[in-house]
Structure formats: structure tokens, C-alpha cells
Amino acid sequence: MSEDGDKDKEDDAQRPSRPDNAASRRGRRGSARKGNGRNNRDQANPQRKSSGAGAGAGSSGGREGSAAKAGTIEEKQPLHQRIVRYIREVLGELRKVVWPTRKQMSTYTVVVLAFMLFMIGLVWALDLLFARVVFAIFG
Structure with a gap:
């Protein structure tokens, strides 16, 4: 200014x-x-x-x-020309993508794996709890 x-x-x-x-x-x-x-x-x-x-x-x-x-x-265009045009458009769209850096990718991977381990543990704990409740009721 x-x-x-x-x-x-x-x-x-x-x-x-x-x-x-x-x-x-x-x-x-x-x-x-x-x-x-x-x-x-x-x-x-x-x-x-x-x-x-x-x-x-x-x-x-x-x-x-x-x-x-x-x-x-x-439909007037030959099949090979339509395929080539499609591939060019796909490559053009892929150039527009903002790709993550190696550090971001490793961070995202760790976050996903930690979340998956948490969910596996939660499902395992709920399964164990429900199994004991059912065994206690039906003996």
C-alpha cells in the first residue's frame, strides 16, 4: 500500500x-x-x-x-483418437494434483496405522466384553 x-x-x-x-x-x-x-x-x-x-x-x-x-x-472420431485424448486429459488433471512430500506421506501413514491399531484394539476389547457377557448369561 x-x-x-x-x-x-x-x-x-x-x-x-x-x-x-x-x-x-x-x-x-x-x-x-x-x-x-x-x-x-x-x-x-x-x-x-x-x-x-x-x-x-x-x-x-x-x-x-x-x-x-x-x-x-x-462418434465421428476414431476410437484411437478418443483414447489418446482421454489419456492426455487424465495426464493434464494429474499435473494439477498437489502431491504430498515424503515427510507428509510418512506422517499420514503413521497416523493411519495408529488409527487402525486403535480401532483393532477397540473391536477386540468389545468382542471380548460381549463374549464374557454372553457366556455369563447363557453359561
Whole structure:
């Protein structure tokens, strides 16, 4: 923060404000995309916007058509290309994973083993207790 507070206020005024809620964030993301997908869907199927008894039947038919179109596009690709794309996407997601360090991994392992030993001991103790109670009752 600078010593001149007015300068910071001017910078804040130029920056766009953060979205207040999830709906405004979605709207902002959608407007940043080319063609804003929501408007394209509504223009392609004007019955989605209408209300009333006829809207339900018309809107479901439009969804089936768009789903069928999406399915045929992917079916045109050969199987090996779809498999290669899938593997690339998996590797891309694995790069995003924050992997634990060796120290964290050993700590987590010790915690899991200690918890398992505790649970084994608890189940063993309850089993022994119930066995003695049943033996005392039924002799």
C-alpha cells in the first residue's frame, strides 16, 4: 500500500469489482467466453424461454436434439483418437494434483496405522466384553 491513500483509491476504482455471488461469477465467465453459450442455447431453442403447459414438451425435445448432435460429433472420431485424448486429459488433471512430500506421506501413514491399531484394539476389547457377557448369561 502506498503512502498516498488517494492513489490506492484510484487504482481500486479502475479495477472491476469481484462478483458478489455464484450467479454473477457464472455470468462473468459466460460473457468472457466467445459467443456466451447460454444466449446461444436460448436463441437456438426459443421455446425454452416460454412458460406454460406447452413449454415442457417443447423444451425436452430441444434437449434431445442437442444431445444427439453432441453424441454424433464424438462418434465421428476414431476410437484411437478418443483414447489418446482421454489419456492426455487424465495426464493434464494429474499435473494439477498437489502431491504430498515424503515427510507428509510418512506422517499420514503413521497416523493411519495408529488409527487402525486403535480401532483393532477397540473391536477386540468389545468382542471380548460381549463374549464374557454372553457366556455369563447363557453359561
